[in-house]
Amino acid sequence: MMSRALNGLILLALTLLVALPLLFIVLQALFSQPGEGNWSGAFSALPALFEDPQLVPMWLGTLKIGGGVALCSLLLGLPLGALRGLFRLPGAAMWDLLFLIPFLTPPYIVALSWTLALQRNGYFEQLIGINFDSLLFSSTGMTLVMTLNIFPVVYFAVSRSLMASGQRLAWVARVHGASAWRAFAQITLPLTLPALAGGVLLAFTLAIEEYGVPAALGTQAHLTLMTVGIEIKLADWPIDLPGAASLSLMLSLVALTAWFLQRKLTGSSDVTAVNGKPVVQELAEGGRWLPLMLLPFILTVLLAVVLPLGAMTLSGLLNTLSGGLHVNNLTLRHFGALFSQQGDALAAFSTSIGLALGAALLTGLLGFLIAWRVSEGKTRLLAMMDGLALLPAAMPGVVVGVGLILLWNRGFWPVSPYNTMFILLLSYSCLLLPWPVRYVSSALRQLAPTLEPAARVHGASRLQALRLIVLPLVAPSLLAAMMMVFAVASRELVTSLLLAPAGTQTVAIFIWRQFEQGSVGQGMAMATVTLLASLTLMLGATMLMQRQGNK
Amino acid sequence: MPSLKSVKTGAISAMILTSAMMINDAQALTVYTAGPGSLSKSLATGFEKQTGIKVNIFQATTGKVMARLEAEQANPQADVLISASWDTAEDLQHRGWLLPYESANAAKVPEQFKTANYVAQGISALGIVWNTKSGTPEPKTWQDLTAPAFKDKVTTPDPALSGASLDLLIGLQNSEGEKAWQLFDQLKANGMVMSGPNAQAVTPVLQGAKAAVFGAVDYVTYNNIAQGESVKVIFPENGTVVAPRPMMILKSSQHADDAKKFVDYVLSDEGQEQVAKAWLMPARTDIKAQRPLFTEIKLLPANSDGSSERSAVLKRFGALFGQ
Numbered sequence: 001m002m003s004r005a006l007n008g009l010i011l012l013a014l015t016l017l018v019a020l021p022l023l024f025i026v027l028q029a030l031f032s033q034p035g036e037g038n039w040s041g042a043f044s045a046l047p048a049l050f051e052d053p054q055l056v057p058m059w060l061g062t063l064k065i066g067g068g069v070a071l072c073s074l075l076l077g078l079p080l081g082a083l084r085g086l087f088r089l090p091g092a093a094m095w096d097l098l099f100l101i102p103f104l105t106p107p108y109i110v111a112l113s114w115t116l117a118l119q120r121n122g123y124f125e126q127l128i129g130i131n132f133d134s135l136l137f138s139s140t141g142m143t144l145v146m147t148l149n150i151f152p153v154v155y156f157a158v159s160r161s162l163m164a165s166g167q168r169l170a171w172v173a174r175v176h177g178a179s180a181w182r183a184f185a186q187i188t189l190p191l192t193l194p195a196l197a198g199g200v201l202l203a204f205t206l207a208i209e210e211y212g213v214p215a216a217l218g219t220q221a222h223l224t225l226m227t228v229g230i231e232i233k234l235a236d237w238p239i240d241l242p243g244a245a246s247l248s249l250m251l252s253l254v255a256l257t258a259w260f261l262q263r264k265l266t267g268s269s270d271v272t273a274v275n276g277k278p279v280v281q282e283l284a285e286g287g288r289w290l291p292l293m294l295l296p297f298i299l300t301v302l303l304a305v306v307l308p309l310g311a312m313t314l315s316g317l318l319n320t321l322s323g324g325l326h327v328n329n330l331t332l333r334h335f336g337a338l339f340s341q342q343g344d345a346l347a348a349f350s351t352s353i354g355l356a357l358g359a360a361l362l363t364g365l366l367g368f369l370i371a372w373r374v375s376e377g378k379t380r381l382l383a384m385m386d387g388l389a390l391l392p393a394a395m396p397g398v399v400v401g402v403g404l405i406l407l408w409n410r411g412f413w414p415v416s417p418y419n420t421m422f423i424l425l426l427s428y429s430c431l432l433l434p435w436p437v438r439y440v441s442s443a444l445r446q447l448a449p450t451l452e453p454a455a456r457v458h459g460a461s462r463l464q465a466l467r468l469i470v471l472p473l474v475a476p477s478l479l480a481a482m483m484m485v486f487a488v489a490s491r492e493l494v495t496s497l498l499l500a501p502a503g504t505q506t507v508a509i510f511i512w513r514q515f516e517q518g519s520v521g522q523g524m525a526m527a528t529v530t531l532l533a534s535l536t537l538m539l540g541a542t543m544l545m546q547r548q549g550n551k
Numbered sequence: 552m553p554s555l556k557s558v559k560t561g562a563i564s565a566m567i568l569t570s571a572m573m574i575n576d577a578q579a580l581t582v583y584t585a586g587p588g589s590l591s592k593s594l595a596t597g598f599e600k601q602t603g604i605k606v607n608i609f610q611a612t613t614g615k616v617m618a619r620l621e622a623e624q625a626n627p628q629a630d631v632l633i634s635a636s637w638d639t640a641e642d643l644q645h646r647g648w649l650l651p652y653e654s655a656n657a658a659k660v661p662e663q664f665k666t667a668n669y670v671a672q673g674i675s676a677l678g679i680v681w682n683t684k685s686g687t688p689e690p691k692t693w694q695d696l697t698a699p700a701f702k703d704k705v706t707t708p709d710p711a712l713s714g715a716s717l718d719l720l721i722g723l724q725n726s727e728g729e730k731a732w733q734l735f736d737q738l739k740a741n742g743m744v745m746s747g748p749n750a751q752a753v754t755p756v757l758q759g760a761k762a763a764v765f766g767a768v769d770y771v772t773y774n775n776i777a778q779g780e781s782v783k784v785i786f787p788e789n790g791t792v793v794a795p796r797p798m799m800i801l802k803s804s805q806h807a808d809d810a811k812k813f814v815d816y817v818l819s820d821e822g823q824e825q826v827a828k829a830w831l832m833p834a835r836t837d838i839k840a841q842r843p844l845f846t847e848i849k850l851l852p853a854n855s856d857g858s859s860e861r862s863a864v865l866k867r868f869g870a871l872f873g874q
Contacts, residue, residue, distance in 0.1 A: 121759035133760070219709065219747050222873075236712065237617030237639075321757040322684060322781040342592055411625045419628055502581050502628060503607030513588055516612060518750040518771045520757070 003373070007381065010373065013366055014388040017430045021403025022395070025252075028245035028406050049246050054224060061139065062208050062226040062251075068143035069150055069207035070200050076147065077154025077203075078196065080300060083293050084155070085162025086188070088283040090290075095297050099152045102304045104534065106491045106508060107149050108212030109527045112515070113311040114145055115216065116321075123311060126325045137220040146213050148304040150203050157199030161192050167284070194265050201262035205255050209396035211494040226251045227494070230398045234405075235498060245406065248399040259394040309531070316525035334525035345526055348510035349533075355421065355506065356490035359428035360482040366429075367436025368478055372470065375444040386437075393434040400430050401498035419501040427495040432485040439481035443474040483538055490534055579605040580809045583620060584633040585613040586796060587770065590829035591633075597825065598816045604809050612748050613639060613714045620801075627803035630810045633672050633796060635768075636714025638861065640669040640797035650800040652811055656818035659835040664795045671795040672817055673831035676848055677719045679785040680753055680772045685762035692787045693723070693734060696741070696765055703742035704762035708752040710868055715794035716749070719766040720864050722792035722851035735871055738765060745872040756782060768794065773830035773842055786843070790851040795834070 049055065080099075084092065102110070117123045118132040125131040135141050169191070173183040214225040224232075226247060233244040286293050315321075316334050323329035338345040367389070374386045392400065404427050408418040417423045447470070455465040471478075493508040500509055507530050514523035584591045588610045595606035609619065613635045620629055634640060643649055649668040657670045664671035679690050687700045696705050710717035723731040746752040749768045755761040757780050769784045776782060798817060800810045816822050823838040832840050 116758060119755065119758070119760040219751070220744060234622075235618045236614040237621065239618045239621050241622075320779045320781070321754070322682060322759065323779070324759075342596065344588075344592065405622065409623060409626060416626075418626070501607075502583065502609035503579070513610065515754075516748065516750050517588060518753050518757075518775055520754055 006369065007373065007385070010366070010370055010385060011381075014370075014385065017426060017433065018388050018391055021400060021407050021430065022252075022391070024406035025245045025248050025399065025403045028241055029249045046246065049243055052243075054229065058224055058226055058229050059250075061223045063254075064139060065143055065146065065214075065223075065225060066204045066208040068139070069146045070204040072143060072147035073151040073154045073203040074196070074200050076151045076300065077199065078158055080296060081155040081158025082162065082184075082188075082192075083296070084159035085192075086167065086184075086284055087286045087290075087293060089286065089293065089297070095301070096156075098301050098305055099155055101309070101535070102149045103152045104487045104491070104538075105149070105309070105531060106212060106493060106511070106527065107146070107210060108216045108493060109312060109511065109524070110149055110308045111145050111213045111216035112520075113308045113315065113524075114141075116315050116520075117307065117311040123314065123325060137217065139221060139223055142213060142217050142221055142223065145217065146207050146210060148308070149213070150206050150210075151304070153202045153206065154196070154199035157195045157202070158192055161195030162188065163283075197265040198262045201258050201265070205258045205262075205394065208251065208255060208258075211396075211398055227396055227398050230402065231494065231498070234398075234402060241406070244402055248396075248402050252395055252399055255394040255396065312524050312531075313528050316521055316528045318521060321520060334521040335529065337522055338526055338529060344505065345510060348505040348507050348526075349530065351421075351504055352490050352507040352530075355424055355428060356486045358425050359432060359489040360486040362425065362429045363433045363436050363485050364478055364482040367433055367481065368440050368471070368474070371437050371440035371444055371474075372466070375441065389437045390434045392430050392432075395431070397427075397431055397492065397494045398498070400427050401495040404430075404495075404499060418499075421501065421504065423499045423501070424496060424506070427499055428485075428489040428492060431492070431495065432488060435484050436478060436481040439477040440474050443477035444470075447473055479541070483541055487534055487538060491530065578806075579607050580630050580806050580813055581607045581609070581628050582631045582633065582813065583609045583616045583629040585611065585616050585635040586633070587774075587829045587831075590825060590831075593825050593828075594817055594822060597821060598813055601816060601821075602809075602812055604812070606813070612712060614712050614748075627801065629801055630804040630806050631798065631800055631813055633798045634714070635675070635794060635796050636718065637795050637797050638714060638718075640666075640799055643799065643801075644668050648802055650802045650804065650807060650810075652800050652814060654811070654815050654818050656815050656835075659837045660818070661836060664834055669797040669799040670814070670818065671834040672798040673823075673826040673829070673834055674793050674795045674845055675715065675768050675770050675831055676786065676793045676843075676845060677715055677766045677791050678769050679787060680756055680764040680767040680769075681783050681785055682756050682759055682762050683781045683783050685756075685759055687762045689783070690763060690785060690787070692789050693765070694737075694789075696743070696763055697734070697737040698741075701741060701762060705738065705741065705743040705765055706746050706752045706755055706761045706763075707738075707743055707765040707872075708749045708767065709745050709747055710865055712748040713768070715768050715792075716766050717861065717865060718792050718794050720868055721861065722790075724864060726790065726851045732867070735868065739871055743872070766791075769842070770830040777830070786848045788849065790849045792851055793832075793845045793848070796831070 083089065084095065089095065114136060115122070118136045120131045120133045122131060132141075136145075167188070170183040170187045173187050174180065178186070208225075209227065211227040211231065214223070214228045215231070218224055218228055230244050230247045230251070233240040233247065314325075317330050317332070318325075319329045319331040319333065370385055370389045374382050374389075376382075395403075404423060405418070408416045408423060410416070417426060451469050451473075452465050455469050456462070460468065491508055492506075493512065496506045496508050497512065500506060505513070507526065511523045511526050514520070514526065582591065582595065591608050591610050595608055599605055609616070609629070611619075616632070616634060617639055620627075620632065623629070632643075640649075644666075651667050653665075653667060654670065657665055660670055664674065679693070679696065681687070681690055683689075685704070687704065688695075688698075690696055690701075695701070708716040710720055720731075720735075723734070727734075743765060746755070749771060752764045753767055753771060753775070756764050757775065767784075772782055772784050776784075798814060800807065800814065804810050817826070818835065820838065823833040823835050827833045827838055827840045830842055832842065832844050
């Protein structure tokens, strides 16, 4: 009885968050004017779309960048992940944390920071006399900048999978006379392949969904990618709703294909590698090779974290850009201005934090319930629930934004969240729901199936068992996922740009508008403050959780 | 369990925070505006102080503001619209979306900057923005940017994203015909690149990645100069165009009376002084500006009105400088 009510509630939430926006995109793409109840002219928008001379270059560009980012992430993430997963490295937790930072930094800020550092007469040329102008403003430059933001997914996939599967089998091979290299190539690597493939495909999906870097570097690289194309169709006058919807649909299909491939490949990895028994982490000693092993870590952190974030902070500290790098051109006035700007910056900050907190709580609750219900059975309804909850992982932000506008910006709704904060909460929750569902599901799979029945036998109600047994056991995973949601939601750009009601700004919008008006210093100061604040919040939460765990 | 307690407190405060933000004052006036965010903010604050009416602002580029207006056609939200391109007002006028209103405060606005339906809030002009430290000779005419000294050092805003930039192209074509296109060809041959909207073209010039912008909106740069940047706005000797910023009330407004009060306020002494402070030319001739006025700038002939011509110019320019 209770579970049926719960199922209904979950399905209602999923319908509102995921299914309806997607349905409206499909309707808009097929019929040009579904808003007016006009069902004629199916597919009438398609010829115009295919005649667009931009379409083919846009597609090829997107696939090329996506493929390039996937490949480069593999080249960077695999060796680093392998070293981390196989050897006892000093400061292992610190490297993990450092590699998390590029993932948490707004990509368009990173792209702009690179621009200010690398372009002609940029910081590099002022310091060491060379510029990378032609490299940066090309598809190669775009690929590299995106790789430095995205490669951590491959790194984490590889290192975690190696740590989980352990080295026992490889040691067996060594005992039987295989060389270290042979044991790695024939035992360890094949075991990691599913996770590796999953990570690479995820990198591809993230790259084709990315909006910030293409928007910041695209015009000068003469490359318009799909996400930017959709945003222009939708947010520049004259708007083209059917065109935006059809492009959205196409982009989602590519992402969905990649995502299905990834699920097929990673689905089997759980079976072979993790058997539920506690695995002793047998990390090898690096010995005299250790300094050589640490070198790629140091270089990567320098490239992916120190340089872009350094350029970002520096831009916020420079009094004028034309003044260049001089001690007497340093000032705190951009930071100071954030607090005096008629309260705009602070309001944007509290709006973003509030929304990110709301999204974390909403997706945390919903994600937990979905994962728990899905773990209990294999009915068609539950499978559908699972699919719907994970679907947004394959929906680019710009597509979710389009869907929510098409759905809610209609005259026929008696009440609509459009033009209120709720629409932003909805969009963040839709986009980020897959994180808690994924994290909690994998945590639940590791629980012994007898725990809950044992509690029920001892007289606990279903709810009590859930609250006192299941929830505490999956809480670390759930909290980790919610922190991820919080971090991403607090900097989300593209749906915020599309959906924010008049009179409100989020952090990302505030920064974007500062750039639009030529106040680079102010935008960068805001970006720096926000990054510091979210990092502090996340570190604080991690430390709090660890202290709780030690008691 | 202190952690659970803190989670609960967090949840409750989050809910209070979000619900406080949800309360969207139905009585508030909604203003969609392109251009300086600090100006729209100070106009809203001044207006609220004077009348007690709250103002919600949506501020973005002209293209984004118009797109939002169009997207909300089924359920209009905006009461007042301030765009950066005169052309958009003409377009909305043709569609019949505007509420006629002539403010008493518009008496001192020159005839060419007002109609029965819309009136200029302020006026900007287009010029060359030049980095004084770039080591290039100071350009005096548009043609100077085709000199070898400016090889690969010129950028221009995308006219598809910057309405004012398109006005300049049309102004040049109207006064010089095919000679204007020869100029664009030469600029292209000299390595001029097209960037995003106005600021995206100006920022590389601030850092010195480029030496000059061909056709930038002037007020943004005047503001940069006031902040200490070493750049200069140059109005070429052979003439440029001004971009009046039309302000209009939408017919769909539920708050027409308040909207009229807002227009009155923007055109009042106080409102126009705010406009001047944002480095624009005030629409009223009797308010002091801190920058050259359109009477002091050599102007190209005003653009004609056919919209097909606009899209033709845009298409031709896009083909020349696009991918």
